[in-house]
Amino acid sequence: MPKWYFKAALQRGISLLPYSHRINHWVQRRxxxxxxSSFFLEDRLIAVKRHLDAARSCFQGAMPQKMLEVGTGWYPVVPIGLFLSGVEEVWSMDVRSLSSLAQIRELVLYLSTPEIKALLNQHLGDWDKRKFQALQQAVAKSPTSNLDRLSALGIHFKIGDARSIPIDWGKFDWITSNNTFEHIPEPVLVDMLSGMYEVVESGGGMSHYIDMVDHYHYADPEISPIHFLRFSANQWSWVENSLHYQNRLRLSEYRACYARAGVPIHHVDMEHLPEDALNAVNLHPQYQDLPQDDLLVGYASIVSRK
Structure with a gap:
């Protein structure tokens, strides 16, 4: 059985169980x-710099004061990176609580190692050491797992739906996401874009990084990075699951989502896959009319301004 198929079958089976997210977390930890890892940390620190560069470009070099990340995930490296970079208020939201104070303690301890501090210096430049000490103290002293304790530092972790961000959260100078959009069904994504743009301050904006590679490729490099484009929608529905949903949208389709949501695109930075990725897969007819340039966009950062 191919590695990718084994992973897909395993996750599909887990997704049908009660408490599937907890079970999936346990399996992945095992x-x-x-x-x-240093690879994961560096990837996320690069994301912090990418978003701050986009925001500072909008604000003529000034640091945004209030930022929101959509899609907290298991280890909130990006919110902490934004905090250490000097953003006064950092908010991070997800539809469910995946992170915990224990995981943040683990993350902070890892950030304290010489190897990772070197990565902080490389990607964040003059990051705030006093803020890091305050964060260390906050997570070390807490007798509970309540993430609200970090609110005193200006780091707010929230559960919510980006389609309808609570009005009492206020507005944000800049909103970001990382490797999140590809896991959202297209109609929901349109509503999310509209909901996020509504709470952006006038003069602010958004930057969203999207991974358009078949995520099973990371577990099984033998398959093409766009292997999932060989399947019809019906065939793919038997592969995908609620724990690892992938919408398979290409860049042109993301652009269409922005247009339907009424969100302007200021610019797009993209990274293309090698042509071999396309030669290695027999495209399903629904993708055969798309331009090669569109099919081979593997990663994109889409920046909007308001």
Missing amino acids: MGTLQL
Whole structure:
């Protein structure tokens, strides 16, 4: 059985169980796929710099004061990176609580190692050491797992739906996401874009990083990075699951989502896959009319301004 198919079958089976997210978390921890690594940390620190560069470009070099990340995930490296970079109020939201104070303690301890501090220096430049000490103290002293304790530092973790962000959260200078949009069904994504743009301050904006590669490729490099484009929608529905949903949208389709949501696109930075990725897969007819340039966009950062 191909590696990708084994992973898909395993996750589909888990997704049908009660408490599927907890079980999936346990399985991934046991398999080592949720362990912190320098590769993961560097990837997220690069994301912090990418978003801050986009925001500072909008604000003529000034640091945004209030930012929201959509899609907290298991280890909130990006919110902490924004906090250490000097953003006064950092908010991060997800539809369910995946992170915990224990995981943040683990993350902060890892950030304290010489190897990772070197990465902080490389990607964040003059990050705030006093803020890091305050964060260390906050997570070390807390007798509970309540993430609200970090609100005193200006880091707010919230559960919510980006389609309808609570009005009492106020407005944000900048809103970001990382590797999130590809896991959202297209109609929901349109509503999310509209909901996020509504709470952006006038003069602010958004930057969203999208991974358009078949995520099973990361577990099984033998398949093409766009392997999932060989399947019809019906065939793919038997592969996908609620724990690892992938919408398979290409960049042109994301652009259409922005247009339907009424959100302007200021610019797009993209990274293309090699042509071999396309040659290695027999495209399903629904993708055969798309331009090669569109099919081979593997990663994109879409920036909007208001």
